[in-house]
Amino acid sequence: TQLLEQSPQFLSIQEGENLTVYCNSSSVFSSLQWYRQEPGEGPVLLVTVVTGGEVKKLKRLTFQFGDARKDSSLHITAAQPGDTGLYLCAGAKAAGNKLTFGGGTRVLVKP
């Protein structure tokens, strides 16, 4: 059992649809990060959230950190084929701790 559970594991949608990816834990994290990984490349940092209840927007992507700092979500509005990839959440339980990664959600956006 992973410390950070992501759901769903796989998501296939049509271009223009919305999607939400979840990252859940029974533990409290001081910060959560979201990464996107494309085939053949390393993960790339999208955002870091550090305050319970925090919402951050990055163009069509909206990230939320749960009030209790145990969970996070990533919502994509009007998904495009360029959003296809593996989305990973990662958390640090305390400042200065190493990151723990979730298992990832593979997103496929069909044109």
Next chain:
Amino acid sequence: DAGITQSPRHKVTETGTPVTLRCHQTENHRYMYWYRQDPGHGLRLIHYSYGVKDTDKGEVSDGYSVSRSKTEDFLLTLESATSSQTSVYFCAISGVQGYGYTFGSGTRLTVV
């Protein structure tokens, strides 16, 4: 220009042989990490470094060793490669522990 490079990008090796993967950074970051990525397991930490000659084990360190003799280089050695070590290996760097990792492009290692 990439601030972190991994070499080689691909390698095929035989069971029982030693293998060394290299991670090189130009960001002068203090922290460097080696992960392996396997289907169904996500990213798992092998070893990390918090300074020159300062390293520690991660969750899957058995069969691996690391060395960091310079700030910019972090080497991962498979002492005697096994088929279970077939994986994609990623190096990451950060200026602050647990914050904003930058990953390399990975090394795909196949042990036959």
